[in-house]
Amino acid sequence: MQTQLAEFIRGTAEGREAEEILRKCVHCGFCTATCPTYQLIGDELDGPRGRIYLIKQVLEGAQPTARTRLHLDRCLTCRSCETTCPSGVHYGRLVDIGRGVVEKQTPRGALQRAPRAVLSWVLPRTRLFGALLKLGQLLRPLLPPPLKRMVPERGRARGAWPAARHARGMLVLAGCVQPALAPVINAAAARVLDAAGISLYEAPGAGCCGALRYHLNDQAGGLEDMRALIDAWWPMIERGQIEAIVMTASGCGAMVREFGHLLRDDAAYRDKAARVSAITRDLSEVVSAQADALAAGLGQPAAAGRIAFHAPCSLQHAQQIRGVVEPLLERAGFALTAVPDAHLCCGSAGTYSILQPALGNALRARKQAALHSGQPETIVTANIGCLIHLQAGAHVPVRHWIELLDERLAATAG
Ligand code: SF4
Numbered sequence: 186m187q188t189q190l191a192e193f194i195r196g197t198a199e200g201r202e203a204e205e206i207l208r209k210c211v212h213c214g215f216c217t218a219t220c221p222t223y224q225l226i227g228d229e230l231d232g233p234r235g236r237i238y239l240i241k242q243v244l245e246g247a248q249p250t251a252r253t254r255l256h257l258d259r260c261l262t263c264r265s266c267e268t269t270c271p272s273g274v275h276y277g278r279l280v281d282i283g284r285g286v287v288e289k290q291t292p293r294g295a296l297q298r299a300p301r302a303v304l305s306w307v308l309p310r311t312r313l314f315g316a317l318l319k320l321g322q323l324l325r326p327l328l329p330p331p332l333k334r335m336v337p338e339r340g341r342a343r344g345a346w347p348a349a350r351h352a353r354g355m356l357v358l359a360g361c362v363q364p365a366l367a368p369v370i371n372a373a374a375a376r377v378l379d380a381a382g383i384s385l386y387e388a389p390g391a392g393c394c395g396a397l398r399y400h401l402n403d404q405a406g407g408l409e410d411m412r413a414l415i416d417a418w419w420p421m422i423e424r425g426q427i428e429a430i431v432m433t434a435s436g437c438g439a440m441v442r443e444f445g446h447l448l449r450d451d452a453a454y455r456d457k458a459a460r461v462s463a464i465t466r467d468l469s470e471v472v473s474a475q476a477d478a479l480a481a482g483l484g485q486p487a488a489a490g491r492i493a494f495h496a497p498c499s500l501q502h503a504q505q506i507r508g509v510v511e512p513l514l515e516r517a518g519f520a521l522t523a524v525p526d527a528h529l530c531c532g533s534a535g536t537y538s539i540l541q542p543a544l545g546n547a548l549r550a551r552k553q554a555a556l557h558s559g560q561p562e563t564i565v566t567a568n569i570g571c572l573i574h575l576q577a578g579a580h581v582p583v584r585h586w587i588e589l590l591d592e593r594l595a596a597t598a599g
């Protein structure tokens with residue numbers, strides 16, 4: 186696609202990147218068929234090809250309108266279009282650049298700014314979020330059904346975190362909302378990796394990965410969170426205490442893998458960010474590499490029940506990790522049920538389900554129908570956002586897949 190960037194962005198790092206991405210798009214429209222918002226709304230401008238056109242026009246100098254912003258807001262950033270695109274168009278980066286420009290040129294009114302400001306302020310503050318969540322859980326029985334659905338029930342107890350005893354060590358991100366919503370996830374990962382000969386550490390002061398603020402179009406705030414996280418991790422990386430950073434939430438993993446790229450022009454953080462991204466692994470990759478060591482702990486597992494796996498977009502599209510979790514669960518004795526349209530987003534997408542509730546709920550209803558269709562006893566996933574979003578209205582428990590592996594190992598050991 187030929188582009189003539191406007192003066193305001195021509196020659197800038199973002200301009201060069203956007204131009205390179207736009208040039209790759211051949212306007213074939215293959216991506217449209219796999220776009221969840223196009224499927225729901227049926228408007229070309231609510232699909233990737235239409236959004237790419239809108240962004241191109243804005244970067245070429247057209248004045249964006251509130252309507253332009255709405256079409257970009259409705260995008261889930263699920264990146265299903267990237268998986269489908271035969272030309273390798275990096276849509277996720279283009280939409281981030283486009284949103285940043287549109288946000289500046291067409292500021293939102295107070296009614297739209299307020300909820301974004303609240304989310305952007307509260308969610309990355311782990312303690313504050315935890316306190317508000319506890320209050321909501323206390324009042325949950327008194328809430329009307331629509332509000333009740335927004336407050337998840339109290340998560341399972343964390344259980345013991347194994348003492349550091351192995352020569353091999355890895356860092357795990359505590360994250361911002363996960364410690365309050367599901368403290369069991371990282372502890373279960375620590376127990377499974379301990380059984381495989383790896384000690385897992387959470388670095389003090391390591392909070393949000395930056396995805397929350399970055400994707401709420403507070404891109405400067407998101408970059409601040411990224412730098413703070415690198416600072417919290419760096420002493421352990423520098424000492425050589427850890428060999429990798431493990432991500433138990435694929436949404437955070439997708440973001441941390443982009444640190445090197447997003448901080449490439451920051452002289453103070455460029456090298457550290459590149460190193461952090463290079464050693465970041467999704468939990469499924471780490472456990473998969475230890476599958477033989479863990480098989481001994483599992484013995485000959487008995488049939489363990491039927492499960493449906495929901496592959497988060499941040500795992501299958503953003504990180505292009507597919508077919509890694511499923512064999513781990515099968516090896517532990519679980520039977521996986523078929524999930525139609527597994528490439529489609531569940532509608533969670535960070536804060537999307539809060540800011541675009543109609544679309545988020547419609548996508549959740551479709552995803553739940555697909556997940557329930559094989560009559561599983563449990564639904565498992567790999568990202569805290571999807572887990573909480575899918576729990577509302579699910580007929581069976583929704584959990585992180587590592588919890589099941591942890592319980593199987595405990596059952597065999599006991
Ligand atoms: S990221 Fe997802 S919602 Fe956005 S255009 Fe691509 S497929 Fe559609």
Ligand code: SF4
Pocket residue numbers: 209210211212213214215216217233234266269270271272273274
């Ligand atoms: S599939 Fe790729 S090349 Fe074709 S329109 Fe979509 S983004 Fe452009």
